[in-house]
Amino acid sequence: MVNPCNLNVPEERLPSLPIDLNQVEGGSSLWADAWYRLRKNRFAVISLVVFLGITLFSYVGPFFCPYGFEEMDLATRAQGLSLAHWFGTDGLGRDLLARVMYGGRISIGVGFIATAISLSIGVVYGAISGYAGGKIDSVMMRLVDILYAMPYAIFIILLMVIFGRNIVLLFVALGAVQWLTIARIVRGQVLSLKKQEFVEAAVSLGLSDSRIILRHVIPNVLGVVIVYATLTVPSIMLLEAFLSFLGLGVQPPMASWGVLIKDGAENMTVYPWTLLIPSFFFSLTLFCLNFLGDGLRDALDPRSSKD
Amino acid sequence: MPLLDVQNLKTYFHTRNGVLRAVDDISFSLERGETLGIVGESGSGKSVSCYSILGLIPMPPGRIEGGKAIYDGKTDLLNCSEKELRKIRGKRVSMIFQDPMTSLNPFLKISTQLMEPLFIHERMDKKKAFDVAVQALEEVGIQDAVQRMSMYPHEFSGGMRQRVMIAMALINKPDILIADEPTTALDVTVQAQIMEIIKQRQKDLGTAVILITHDLGVVAGFCERINVMYAGKIVESGTADQIFKNPLHAYTVALQKSIPSLHEKGKPLYTIPGLPPVLIGERTGCSFAPRSELPHTPEEAAMDGVFTEVEPGHMVEVHPATVVNYKQYL
């Protein structure tokens, strides 16, 4: 076999030009490697499957459910689990199965959309701040510090009170408070990446700043960001549940898991299933996401794991 | 009776991709007061072999699959209790590492770190330990040792830190000092100082030294005997003169040929063809055969080399692909 690393090999023994693209060996990127490691992690895979199952159940389930989430039937108030109503009904005779599914849509949706919003703000902001450095960095980071100092729960509550309980606003508000941490993490990463030789090499090629950020810096930050994001989703879902519990989140008759838990808690001595069932789904989802986040951290940064 | 007698040591790492045979059946011995050099490139198993003896291999993934390391004719370091090993490690056998920056604890004063082994192994009182520690610092050429004792590692330069490491390693007057690339991270002029100090202290204390390095130049001036390692095996072993003046294994020859300082300017440097072998998985035959320029048939390459004593004290892995005119040695 011709060893390509041996310069004593005469050039004609290397394949001749133009090369056949089919001969190009596929490489395995760090992403592919991480995916491989994730698949080896049994807990993470189970979590992923369960989570996808719950998501499917929430988003596709309602199409197969004969009841709407706001359909009241006073004739079947507060029924236990039955064949007609698998999860029973609540005090107003609404089918709990339908409500859990619709609630899941809102809760999971809020978690992901708000995280996406916070990610896009945080990554860009942090990357610019870290890459620019100097005065710009100081000013941008002091702004983050100031925003950090604001009691964000009160901030959201104020927003809700002033602008009314609007679900889009809820997404935006939740995302807007979460981007701060991401911005800080990204900035720290970028600061250390900036000193890496491959970034210096890109600078000495005369590449534009935006290209360096997009091609050389951000892809190398993404691993950390993904891990953080998977752990942000459950924390936003909790925040939403908390707001709903206070009555500031999703407006009835719309439901989120937070709203359902709140309703259930009010009647828990009488109809305990109205508390237990949504709580179960909510906890299971948070559990899965946290496990997945852990698994992703091990997969994306193999040095930190025991392997 | 040798001070340390390592027989058929095998250290494997069980990784995701298979079994990595980092050290594959090596035997060597060390006499009292002797200087032994272990030379090889990265991944040749030179460090792992010494770490195995001291029980410093992370397990898992590492595992010592077999062999013995008889210390002083009595204790087998590979099969003794953790308690016995701890007694020997640090007291009878000590070690200095490549990076003096990371091998000192940045949160503890030099005095604390120097005196600790004295408390543990010698059960000295504080006053005596302090005096011994100061003396140890002075002996490695640190001035103002008393003031230096109350400083933290970051207040020392790289060369000073390595001196402190040497002082610390020798403070119990061990029988064996294992130095793992002690000068690689240091500047050239400081390197020379450190090697002088190790040599001097060795003469004073009669300690045996195992020097692990990739630098043939360092071993030439320092070691009495040299083991050349390749792909987890010792391929040649002999006195410094034998290794440098009469190298027999093709790898030893090639290593020496590829050093720039021995080259005429303008002529291309000698390079060893090919790459070091992948150590994962079952290996048959001679590991060096694919890179060897000696003529050999595929059948011959699949044969195992025979580790033979070719002249008194000079052992070579004899194989058609490694030794010129190999038949005369069998």
Next chain:
Amino acid sequence: MDDYLILDNIKTYFPVYKGLIRKKQVGIVKAVDGVSLSLRKGEILGLVGESGCGKTTLSRTIMQLQPATAGRVLLDGKNLCELSSSKMKAERINVQMIFQDPYASLNPRMTVYSTLSEAIATRYPNLGRRDMLERVSTLMKTIGLNPSQMKKYPHEFSGGQRQRIAIARALAPEPKLIIADEPVSALDVSIQSQILNLLLRLTKEMNLTMIFISHDLSVVKYISDRIAVMYLGKIVEMGDAETLMENPLHYYTKALNSAVPVPDPDIERSRCRIVLQGDPPSPIKPPKGCAFAYRSPLPHTQEEAEQEGHLKEVRPGHWVEVHPATVDDYRQYA
């Protein structure tokens, strides 16, 4: 004048600040302190020195990755220090760098193809896919890699192979000047010789000018035409490689030379080493006067030590810092 690169009294200082709110400048680190040299086209200059002597800062100053405090960097007659940032961007492709650590100098998320094509595109921005593919494969063959590996990622290659890729990236924009910062010190001996051969062959074939930075004198001696020795931000001796190695005048060069271990037990046993005292000085608190005096084995008075040394041309092309503590019998040069 056929000097391709001229450094004219380059000074790169870093201010040291102290204080929490109102920062006060408490000192200056003179990382590079008045370095002048010139390189002809096609010449290889070896830059030798220990850690902290400013050789890396000097290379970053030439690359304009670090602005010079004073002095001029003339590349082909253009003063790089005065170029606007957009003009500098265009000029950058003429100077490329090879870094020490082949694990840190390649973007781990980019394939060899994207790394190299990005570099090629700085010189040829409008290449079609087919042409680019061809150029990348040619380049990979030039540096001794099989083009069929172009879709692989850096972590799938060994250290030596990565350094080849890094060299390919540096060559891709067809630069005139290459700065190689310790390109082989992270590599094994057998790989080291492969990379040195490659660098030598390429500089010859492409008529490249190169600054080769290293702390290893044996490597520098082999590869360079001329050698400059740096000590604490200054050049202390400079000259033809042969002369400098066979007949060094400055005691620091002598000490460096004698510190290099020779793989021959006889030479090693009989040789008399010049072992310097202490460590290289810290550039934050440099000693007054001659920075080498306190390590020098030459006899000199305290007064003499506090004098500055001067770089003098003692023979055509051979420059030495003349000072009582640095050269034997310094008066003959005064």
